[in-house]
Amino acid sequence: MERAMKICVIAPVILEGKTPPSVLAFAPAARPGCEVEVVFLDRGPASIESEFEEAMAVPDTIAKAVLAEDGGADAVVIDCMLDPGLDAVREKVKIPVIGPAQTSMHLAAMLGDRFSIITVVERLVAPFRKRARLYGVIDRLASVRSIDVSVLELESDRGATIQPLIKEALAAIEVDGADVLIFGCTGMSGMAAAVQEGLQANGHADIPVIDPGITALKLAELMVDLQLAQSKQTYPSPPSKVLIGYNG
Amino acid sequence: MERAMKICVIAPVILEGKTPPSVLAFAPAARPGCEVEVVFLDRGPASIESEFEEAMAVPDTIAKAVLAEDGGADAVVIDCMLDPGLDAVREKVKIPVIGPAQTSMHLAAMLGDRFSIITVVERLVAPFRKRARLYGVIDRLASVRSIDVSVLELESDRGATIQPLIKEALAAIEVDGADVLIFGCTGMSGMAAAVQEGLQANGHADIPVIDPGITALKLAELMVDLQLAQSKQTYPSPPSKVLIGYNG
Amino acid sequence: MERAMKICVIAPVILEGKTPPSVLAFAPAARPGCEVEVVFLDRGPASIESEFEEAMAVPDTIAKAVLAEDGGADAVVIDCMLDPGLDAVREKVKIPVIGPAQTSMHLAAMLGDRFSIITVVERLVAPFRKRARLYGVIDRLASVRSIDVSVLELESDRGATIQPLIKEALAAIEVDGADVLIFGCTGMSGMAAAVQEGLQANGHADIPVIDPGITALKLAELMVDLQLAQSKQTYPSPPSKVLIGYNG
Amino acid sequence: MERAMKICVIAPVILEGKTPPSVLAFAPAARPGCEVEVVFLDRGPASIESEFEEAMAVPDTIAKAVLAEDGGADAVVIDCMLDPGLDAVREKVKIPVIGPAQTSMHLAAMLGDRFSIITVVERLVAPFRKRARLYGVIDRLASVRSIDVSVLELESDRGATIQPLIKEALAAIEVDGADVLIFGCTGMSGMAAAVQEGLQANGHADIPVIDPGITALKLAELMVDLQLAQSKQTYPSPPSKVLIGYNG
Amino acid sequence: MERAMKICVIAPVILEGKTPPSVLAFAPAARPGCEVEVVFLDRGPASIESEFEEAMAVPDTIAKAVLAEDGGADAVVIDCMLDPGLDAVREKVKIPVIGPAQTSMHLAAMLGDRFSIITVVERLVAPFRKRARLYGVIDRLASVRSIDVSVLELESDRGATIQPLIKEALAAIEVDGADVLIFGCTGMSGMAAAVQEGLQANGHADIPVIDPGITALKLAELMVDLQLAQSKQTYPSPPSKVLIGYNG
Amino acid sequence: MERAMKICVIAPVILEGKTPPSVLAFAPAARPGCEVEVVFLDRGPASIESEFEEAMAVPDTIAKAVLAEDGGADAVVIDCMLDPGLDAVREKVKIPVIGPAQTSMHLAAMLGDRFSIITVVERLVAPFRKRARLYGVIDRLASVRSIDVSVLELESDRGATIQPLIKEALAAIEVDGADVLIFGCTGMSGMAAAVQEGLQANGHADIPVIDPGITALKLAELMVDLQLAQSKQTYPSPPSKVLIGYNG
Secondary structure, eight states: OOOOEEEEEEEEEEOOSSOOHHHHTHHHHSOTTEEEEEEEESSEESSOOSHHHHHHHHHHHHHHHHHHHHTTOSEEEEOSTTOTTHHHHHHHOSSOEEOHHHHHHHHHHHHSSOEEEEESOGGGHHHHHHHHHHHTOGGGEEEEEEOOOOHHHHHHOSGGGHHHHHHHHHHHHHTTOOSEEEESSGGGTTOHHHHHHHHHHTTOTTOOEEOHHHHHHHHHHHHHHHTOOOOTTTSOOOOOOOEESOOO | OOOOEEEEEEEEEEOOSSOOHHHHTHHHHSOTTEEEEEEEESSEESSOOSHHHHHHHHHHHHHHHHHHHHTTOSEEEEOSTTOTTHHHHHHHOSSOEEOHHHHHHHHHHHHSSOEEEEESOGGGHHHHHHHHHHHTOGGGEEEEEEOOOOHHHHHHOGGGGHHHHHHHHHHHHHTTOOSEEEESSGGGTTOHHHHHHHHHHTTOTTOOEEOHHHHHHHHHHHHHHHTOOOOTTTSOOOOOOOEESOOO | OOOOEEEEEEEEEEOOSSOOHHHHTHHHHSOTTEEEEEEEESSEESSOOSHHHHHHHHHHHHHHHHHHHHTTOSEEEEOSTTOTTHHHHHHHOSSOEEOHHHHHHHHHHHHSSOEEEEESOGGGHHHHHHHHHHHTOGGGEEEEEEOOOOHHHHHHOSGGGHHHHHHHHHHHHHTTOOSEEEESSGGGTTOHHHHHHHHHHTTOTTOOEEOHHHHHHHHHHHHHHTTOOOOTTTSOOOOOOOEESOOO | OOOOEEEEEEEEEEOOSSOOHHHHTHHHHSOTTEEEEEEEESSEESSOOSHHHHHHHHHHHHHHHHHHHHTTOSEEEEOSTTOTTHHHHHHHOSSOEEOHHHHHHHHHHHHSSOEEEEESOGGGHHHHHHHHHHTTOGGGEEEEEEOOOOHHHHHHOSGGGHHHHHHHHHHHHHTTOOSEEEESSGGGTTOHHHHHHHHHHTTOTTOOEEOHHHHHHHHHHHHHHTTOOOOTTTSOOOOOOOEESOOO | OOOOEEEEEEEEEEOOSSOOHHHHTHHHHSOTTEEEEEEEESSEESSOOSHHHHHHHHHHHHHHHHHHHHTTOSEEEEOSTTOTTHHHHHHHOSSOEEOHHHHHHHHHHHHSSOEEEEESOGGGHHHHHHHHHHHTOGGGEEEEEEOOOOHHHHHHOSGGGHHHHHHHHHHHHHTTOOSEEEESSGGGTTOHHHHHHHHHHTTOTTOOEEOHHHHHHHHHHHHHHHTOOOOTTTSOOOOOOOEESOOO | OOOOEEEEEEEEEEOOSSOOHHHHTHHHHSOTTEEEEEEEESSEESSOOSHHHHHHHHHHHHHHHHHHHHTTOSEEEEOSTTOTTHHHHHHHOSSOEEOHHHHHHHHHHHHSSOEEEEESOGGGHHHHHHHHHHHTOGGGEEEEEEOOOOHHHHHHOSGGGHHHHHHHHHHHHHTTOOSEEEESSGGGTTOHHHHHHHHHHTTOTTOOEEOHHHHHHHHHHHHHHHTOOOOTTTSOOOOOOOEESOOO
């Protein structure tokens, strides 16, 4: 059971300069027969580190998802750990729509007792706690920790990020009681192996470190293979209605 | 302790034709010394009955809230039971931002054991359950029921709405075990007394029926009087950043 | 929408000596047109710092509330953070009955992710956790902290209380992760501004500090304005019955 | 490990006429070596069917418990399914204090997946749901059902109660999904066997029916045998303080 | 990112007669490059419809999983909706161990608001509710319904099962409020499409119907691709110790 | 109400050497008229410190329980804090089956606000958190702490265990906020008094310390006295079926 498929990864930000490494990592991660198309927004923020920026990314994320479905995509992955527009997009299309936060939190809840999220900036603590509450896993969340680096800095000097990630991951395990770790930014894609090594060197072998963007892509493949998508009882198609300001 | 104050009510929809009665109801409900300013959106949907429409209303709701704060408003009320943009707006301004759904659900949880929401259309069941989950009151939610009337129909023939509301309210009490009722659309403003009478005529006296828009306005007054607003630990001001497509 | 109204504040203790400043603070906090009447108990404890004292305050609190309703009061506020007799009083009267603990915990849950209660004595940790559980907000409670001062000492030297309050508030934010603070004793009324300043001086601006007694008064005003009261489905009027020992 | 012991059963009501059968049932239920002393209140309600009556029973229940401890009792059982004064009494004495509602709900949670409470009057639905919430077992509560008979009627014609109890018990199992039943009034003591037979005759063998008063007595014996009592960290002894109106 | 891999599907029952169709369905469902090996037990029950049978299946399931890991398997799928031995096996091996119940319940929680499980026999209601509680999704469980057919009957006449499945699925949606359905027996494998068609014919299009065995297989592939496995902080390797009776 | 009774204590391990003191403690703890029979396994692990060992103990624990019921036992106690086979045994017999973990966690939830478990080895943290979740008391669990001693070491040098137990108990109270303590291994039986003394010497008087094995025995007595047992709606008798490998 393996279908040729096309998955659209929506990076819900505008692209300034070249495509960041974390976005380039999707295509190689797809399985043979799965074509990955990456789209950036025309309208939206340069990066997402707040509920405000998340909100400003949503309208064009929706538009890009509708285009993707019309263009024959089999699934959509929204490449941001705040899952911008997840529920709205799910109403507008019938193909499965996958969010990295929802995916990685549920996966973490399957892999161990409690998980921690290691993210970029402290100000994301409340947004992640809100999503854990919304997804029903707040009682499995050991902590949210940050390395105090902005998303754009992260992309510009990836090497500098590994040690702080290991330091916070160790604290999550030893102080907060975490059994599983989730990267709190899809921009950290590709760093899981190095963090896991660092943990092992400090006596914590075989702690799963979830790379949420790639994990969301693989869950999208799974959904397409299984012909599963969001329930239209929960996410019915919106009514036709006058809507001003989003067509041009 | 009573201050002169100005509260901005943002109707997060575009206005076509004349101002609906439910919006006109805000100003008379304000206390002396409280000036109510109502603003509609320039960009957005004609009404909100889905997560999609909620999302499309958010960017201009944020813009209007920022304008309101800059213009000296003391608080913002978002006039829609899906609380569009509540958290995003709270990051962008320091004045209190009040959502009818959050307000009325918490109030209902104070007034009785379980509450039901009587809304316009069945498709809003999941969005209301999501918000009850998010606000931490899902275990107090007896049911969400609908009268199968769209928002725009509701505004056009308000008299026809009372009997269906009473019918669903009775079912909520007698079948679902509700102790308190909340209108699931701010367009139902002004109908609480008639519904309460209908309940009383059917043997259910003194059941609170919460009119969420007006209730949100009064909570805004309370917040201003008490000099309270959302925590900036939870809702810090977003970083400055390139944002394309929202300036013109 | 503003009615002339009378709110009865029941201080559920006996008064020895002069009225404490925290009780005197109610009348000035009421809005124009709202008359505040304060009553003390004839039978009960000198202060409330235990479930035992709470229980001993309830019978006369109920009696005073019934008198208030008979005397034309529009609402009752019970001036104690243990909400003594809240549910029993709600059965006996039809006017809204407001408790500071229930009010401030729900308000805190609206204003931020997690809240802490800063109270007088350590022995109140369990009673507050019990009430947070009862009101359905235990998962939003970051911590209960105390300044180790009895209620009666608090009233006698209010200036000495500010620094300890700031110290515990800082610990609540920095160690326990609180986003919102609630005073755990209505005797702390009037100290919120000073605590907020202390927090700001330590790098935590715009953290809401809830003064529960005054907040309960303002919620009572809101209830009367909106003609809302507790549900008689949850709090039906008690049956008539022989009751010995409470009439003389 | 079996100690001679004395258990004080406080019937938190005033006694008018002769001791009801449900109270007479305690002594025969005690084990050899366990002396049961029953006390009624001097001040309080004739029966308890509301939060109000519960509250009015508490002060003298506390006084009777203190007397019992001073008189050498090893444990106290409060003979009412609303557990009047449970926490307050636990502060005032060091001997274990047992409430039938808390005991039977936790026992039910051990014996099956979900339980229902079959009580006397509909108005007790909210008080029982409140206690289930407080004791942390609300998600195990399938339903609260009532037979529409007052406590005093119940005591006067016990035979008439069995069939309605069986009818509601059957509905609890077949409609609400209950696996375990709890009598929602200690006055129903002694009826469990008959109800269980009725259930068996209707195809539901081996459904536990918990008789809460007697169960509380047996848990008191267990506590004394094990030298366990409530934690004084949760229920510290109240401070000494002026208390007016409860000495004469 | 696609590895050659070998997944061991343990059917935790003894095989009498020929391999049932639901087990034969695994190999075709695997993706190219993924070899599926199915093993049955030497010691254990003929089918699993109780906690007792689940328990009797566990020791040999563990043994088979250890053999699989020693033999080079990359992951283990336990082919039974009671997830027999899931946690014990996870301690004994380092490769990912996947259970259909845990997988499908978390997936359902991602795809819609509430899910129902349609299983074979009524006696599985409590075991499924227990697992939903354990996995943290009990508040998303709308209902457990059964078609009153034993596992072995199910395998012997698969055609007869479709109509009862559709009937209960409709009731789950229309009466219980389910948005997503899960088959409550891996023996129902292959019937999802027919059930979904039946729902569509009754006005419920696009309701996900999860086939738990196949879904578990695909999640195992995902885990291997992502190099993820259960946390060894939660599931550490058991100590070496005398163990009698399981070696021959 | 006291019956002659026989309780079978199943020590779910094989016995090598002489009976450990903790097992010898059961008979003296029974009340007059209660005969205690202790059985060890023929097949199973030497001790239980993992989910794996728990699982390997279950089949023979079930067999021993069935033998006990056939032999006239009135109740079964499973002498291990992981409650091995609790639900499976409950299906196979009609007499009450009592597990120390379930019993002591519910009892702790009755005796105070939060409890901690002090166990032998760190690796039991996740298994105890799993059981707290399953029994519905996870939000009352302050912490799980360990003294880093294996079960077999514990039995061989009991005196050396007291000081580490006191140390961790103090940390549970002072750091984690525990109000009640539970021993996390039935092998610690008999040490509660010494630990309580140690706590008292450190300023924490009257903190309950629950000895789970003995407590389970006393709850078994209570169940027999009250003629209560697990619900057969939750734990129905398993169907007859081929089962290979467990008869010889």
